[in-house]
Amino acid sequence: MPLGTSASGFAAEVAAEEVVAKLDYIEDLYRDWNDGGRAGGGAVQRIDAEFDRIRRELGDLPGVVASPARLRTMLRHLTKVLHPGVLNDCFYQPAVAVCAKRAKPLGRPLPMINMCSVCPNARRTAVHLPRLRMARDQAQDALDGSAELPPLQQIALTNHVTDFDQLITELHTDGTPCA
Secondary structure, eight states, rough: OOOOOOTTOOOHHHHHHHHHHEEEEEHHHHHHTTTOOOSTTTTTHHHHHHHHHHHHHOOOOTTTTOHHHHHHHHHHHGGGGGEEESSSSEOOOTTTTTTTTOOOOTTSOOOOHHTTTTTTTEBBBGHHHHHHHHHHHHHHHHHHHHHHHHHHHHHHHHHHHHHHHHHHHHTTTSSSOOO
């Protein structure tokens, strides 16, 4: 038996549960999108196009319930590239991943706040809003108490707050910032 494995099959059970959890999550993302929920990030067009293809094949219109089993079957392939995150989700494609050089040895993304916000694999939804706001507020609090910080750190914090404001704004239906 390879080192670090168990005859009990526990690792396989955990992996199977992870796939089910990702499928549940991607189904929630699809339903939110199908109901008109907004998304932001570099992967929006790619994932929205895939959701649109699935909706066309299912005939799944807002207010119409498509076959749940068929929907899950059609979404299953996205679980292979989905890496849910705190401030956004990653639909990992190594060829365009900003973290690709560091991620190659691991074969998965390495989330870092400043890289993920601009990565072509990132997709944010309303699920991420509370944590985006919290991160923005923490940066603003640091900036508000920054009178003794060097000017370059103050500029970096100001840019950080501005970046978060932009990420938050793109998730609002009317395009305006929301506190």
